[in-house]
Amino acid sequence: MNKPSIYGLTLDQMTAWLGERGHKKFRATQVWEWLYRKRVTAFSDMTDVHPECVELLADHYTILTLEEHTKQESLDGTVKFLFKLVDGNLIETVLMRHKFGLSVCVTTQVGCNIGCSFCASGLLKKSRDLSAAEIVEQVMQVQLHLDQRGKDERVSHLVVMGIGEPFDNYENMSDFIRVIKDHKGLAIGPRHITVSTSGLANKIVEFADSDLGVNLAISLHAPNDEIRTRIMKINKAIPIQKLMAAIDYYLEKTNRRITLEYILLKDVNDQREHALELAELVGDRRNLANVNLIPYNPVDEHSQYQRSSKESITAFYDTLKKQGISCSVRLEHGTDIDAACGQLRSKQIKKAQ
Ligand code: SAH
Ligand code: SF4
Secondary structure, rough: OOOEEEEHHOOOHHHHHHHHOOOOOHHHHHHHHHHHHHOOOOOOOOOOOOHHHHHHHHHOOOOOOOOEEEEEOOOOOOOEEEOOOOOOOOEEEEEEEEEEEEEEEEOOEEEOOOOOOOOOOOHHOOOOOOOOHHHHHHHHHHHEEEEEEOOOEEEEEEEOOOOHHHHHHHHHHHHHHHHHHOOOOOOOOOHHEEEOOOHHHHHHHHHHOOOOEEEEEEEEOOOOOHHHHHHOOOOOOOOHHHHHHHHHHHHHOOOOEEEEEEEEEOOOOOOHHHHHHHHHHHHHHHHEEEEEEEEOOOOOOOOOOOOOOOHHHHHHHHHHHHHHOEEEEEEOOOOOOOOOHHHHHHHHHHHHH
């Protein structure tokens, strides 16, 4: 059987695991620093760790498990990685360059069961959840790629917006966040980490009650149930009112700002009346909510949708602003390299078939 990657353990879990086997607490911290600060990829390189401890780790764990299948580099510096998992499944990870730093977008599941009608990821049903280790390793692989370039660049931001619904893989997603933000490791600040969900209300409540303390984005995408159900079938099970109740609980509990994501689909949800209805829906939450307008990335299989024109996007933005809603338009990255979520993966899979 394949050994699991050690990247899946939080520092507490590693400390407990080594402790149960007779190793003192500082050993875990030592190993942790080798993994995330010095970023070695073999246990044998952990030169100041006691040989017995190195042997124990190597007997039970491995470090790297992902194989780089394809890497596409865009003119704007975006790098899209396609990784092969040990079972042969392919997943995507994206590195984006912003003015404020370098961010990585990670995948949480192989495929997605939510099946939103505009999304390339939902074209393929979920075949399994990723382990916490497989999610952490995506960030580590990108960081190792940067290390190799030798420009002393660090991943500073993280978005959980790749393939999959993170709240449908809640425990692994939580462990992943604990590893990535640990101040003795990569130490990505919680305010620099954003998890996006299609709106699993009970998990939003659990997230609000948790100690994770990272940002939340909600894929709202429509101002009313009629449109939302049409484009996101999850809205049948969790309609907007139920979603809003969970959001209100989150806002009340955390007092943190939330992002409401809104894909603009030509003539479907991008008209002035939709902007006005959206402003009304956001209502009193406006002090703690930012609407992020996302230009639709065309997906071959979803030809029923077209991207809104630049003018419509600007008009929608202006209408929201006039209603006192804070909003922004998402900048696009790597449009020359199959940038839409899940697109590179689905193209490669089609090619292989
Ligand atoms: N499953 C989660 C996170 C992954 S999707 C979620 O749905 O929130 C991340 C974001 O990309 C979501 O807001 C999603 O709606 C959006 N997205 C999906 N397909 C897209 C497309 N073709 N063009 C633009 N954005 C898309
Ligand atoms: Fe899944 Fe998110 Fe795509 Fe919907 S938008 S199918 S929830 S990945």
